[in-house]
Amino acid sequence: NAGVTQTPKFQVLKTGQSMTLQCAQDMNHNSMYWYRQDPGMGLRLIYYSASEGTTDKGEVPNGYNVSRLNKREFSLRLESAAPSQTSVYFCATLTGNYGYTFGSGTRLTVV
Amino acid sequence: GQQLNQSPQSMFIQEGEDVSMNCTSSSIFNTWLWYKQDPGEGPVLLIALYKAGELTSNGRLTAQFGITRKDSFLNISASIPSDVGIYFCAGLSNAGGTSYGKLTFGQGTILTVHP
Numbered sequence: 605n606a607g608v609t610q611t612p613k614f615q616v617l618k619t620g621q622s623m624t625l626q627c628a629q630d631m632n633h634n635s636m637y638w639y640r641q642d643p644g645m646g647l648r649l650i651y652y653s654a655s656e657g658t659t660d661k662g663e664v665p666n667g668y669n670v671s672r673l674n675k676r677e678f679s680l681r682l683e684s685a686a687p688s689q690t691s692v693y694f695c696a697t698l699t700g701n702y703g704y705t706f707g708s709g710t711r712l713t714v715v
Numbered sequence: 716g717q718q719l720n721q722s723p724q725s726m727f728i729q730e731g732e733d734v735s736m737n738c739t740s741s742s743i744f745n746t747w748l749w750y751k752q753d754p755g756e757g758p759v760l761l762i763a764l765y766k767a768g769e770l771t772s773n774g775r776l777t778a779q780f781g782i783t784r785k786d787s788f789l790n791i792s793a794s795i796p797s798d799v800g801i802y803f804c805a806g807l808s809n810a811g812g813t814s815y816g817k818l819t820f821g822q823g824t825i826l827t828v829h830p
Contacts, residue, residue, distance in 0.1 A: 608757075635816050644724070646803060646820035647758070662817065694757050698816040703748065706757025 607631040610695050610707035617685045617714045625680040625710050627695030635698035636678040637662075638670060640691040641709075647694065653678050685714045721804050721821030728794055729829050736802060736824045737788040744806030747780050747787040748818070752801040761802075762789070794828050801825050 611626045629636065634655045639647040639662075649662030653672040667689060669681045682689060690713050696704040721738045728734060738747070746765055750758035762773050764780035764787060771778055777790045787804055804821040 637817070639820075644822055646719075646721070646822045648820070649817055652817060696757070699760075703760040703763055704750075704758075704816075704818065706759070708755070708757050 607705050608695055608697055608707040610693075610710050612710060613708065614711045615713070617682075617712065619686060619714060621685050622681065622683050623685065623712075624682075625693055625695075625712075626677070627679065627707060628677045629695075629697045629705075630676065631697055631699070631705065632675065633697040633699065634675070636672070637696045637698070637704070638668075638678070638680045639694045639696065640664065641694060642691050650680065650693075685712075687714045690714045719804055719806055719819055719821040721824055723824060724822065725825040725827070727827045727829065730794060730796060732794050734791040734794055734798070734826065735788060736804075737786060738804035738806070738821045739786045740806060740819075741785070742806075742808060743784040744808050744819075745784070746807040747778070748805045748807075749776075749778050749787070749789045750803045750805060752803065752823075754800070758801075758803055791826075794826075796828050796830055799826055799828050 608629045637652045638650040641647050648664050650668050651670040653659045656675045659670050671679045693710045695707045699705050719738050719740050748763045749761045751761050752758040762778040767784045768782045769780040775792045801823045803823050805818040
C-alpha cells in the first residue's frame with residue numbers, strides 16, 4: 605500500500621484509555637478518510653477530510669475525533685476507548701477517478 | 716444511509732473454476748468499484764466502472780455496471796490460489812453534488828480457492 609502509512613499496526617487498550625491513530629500520505633492528495641472494518645459489515649466511514657483544514661462526519665463518528673494536521677497527515681483519536689471500538693481501522697486517500705489508496709490498517713483491541 | 720448488498724458472503728471453490736459475485740442497492744450510484752483485500756492488508760482497487768452498462772476487464776477479472784445503476788457484478792475466470800481474499804464492491808453517489816469521494820462499501824465476499 606505504497607503512499608499511505610498508518611501507525612501503529614497493532615494496539616491493545618483498556619476501556620477508558622485514549623489513543624491517536626496516525627495516518628500520513630505522500631501522494632499530495634486533498635481528500636483523506638478513516639474507515640473501520642468489522643466482520644460482515646464491510647468498511648464504514650468514520651470521518652473524512654475533503655481538504656486541509658476541513659473535516660466532516662461520516663456514517664459512524666460517535667466516540668471519535670479527527671485532526672487534519674496538514675495536507676499529509678490525518679489522525680483519528682479515541683478519547684475514551686470502548687470494547688465496541690475493537691476493529692480494524694483504515695486510512696485512505698482519494699486517488700484520481702474515485703479510487704482509494706488504503707493504508708495497511710491498525711488492528712485495535714479494547715479490553 | 717445508503718446500503719450495498721453483496722452476495723455471496725463466502726465462496727469455496729476449486730482452482731480453475733470461474734467465480735461470480737454481485738452487489739445490489741436500492742439507491743442509484745454513479746460509480747461502481749471493486750476492491751480486493753489480502754489478509755493483513757488494506758483493500759486494493761481492481762476495477763472501476765463509470766457508466767451504466769459499462770463492461771470492463773482486467774486480466775481474468777470482468778465487471779459490469781448495471782444499466783439501472785443499482786447493481787454491479789464481478790467475474791473471475793479460471794481461479795488460482797492467489798485469488799484468495801475478500802472482495803468488496805463500493806459505490807459512489809453524487810447526490811447533492813458534494814460527495815467528496817465518500818464510498819459506500821458492500822459487506823464483502825470471502826473467497827477461498829482450493830488447489
